Amino acid sequence: LAKTTQPISMDSYEGQEVNITCSHNNIATNDYITWYQQFPSQGPRFIIQGYKTKVTNEVASLFIPADRKSSTLSLPRVSLSDTAVYYCLVSKKTVAQKLVFGQGTRLTINP
């Protein structure tokens, strides 16, 4: 399993764009990159998943460079409600039981 490394914590302000980068140097050819969000006292929530280049949905964008050794989750115009822990995971798309949640990035949005 590819190990992921992401910042322990980040701070930003309302209205700003926030980019959280995850490093996964040993990513395999058939690995996908998935991001989850977790609010206090709740279960994680799927945000976005990608394999290469760029993926965008109504919540976030995911940028993956050509070498796929890192990925960046981009949250546009954050609000206080985006304060949460964000997890970057790398896994085979067909082997969900191998999802490994690290410590994640604790994002704090300030007024």
Place this chain on the structure above:
Amino acid sequence: IAGITQAPTSQILAAGRRMTLRCTQDMRHNAMYWYRQDLGLGLRLIHYSNTAGTTGKGEVPDGYSVSRANTDDFPLTLASAVPSQTSVYFCASSDSSLAPNEQFFGPGTRLTVL
């Protein structure tokens, strides 16, 4: 409302007692999972089930057992609870044929073993 329910919401248990955490989903997902989350840490997979009638061990299976008699239910049993099993337990499900990495999580059960 579609989703995953867990029961109980919280429980305080004496060491040595047997406890079953319940998990039910109504999304007809074939795959289900149990995770534990300790304070300040990420989630660790305990057991999983790819389809009714099958189960598998995750990263931290010792002291826990599961069964999957049907698609909707996936109970987690602690045969003889120990204090190190104090944690928040999350159940999740996914449609492994479409998007196995998109797991839907329940609200969690906060378990304290004294």
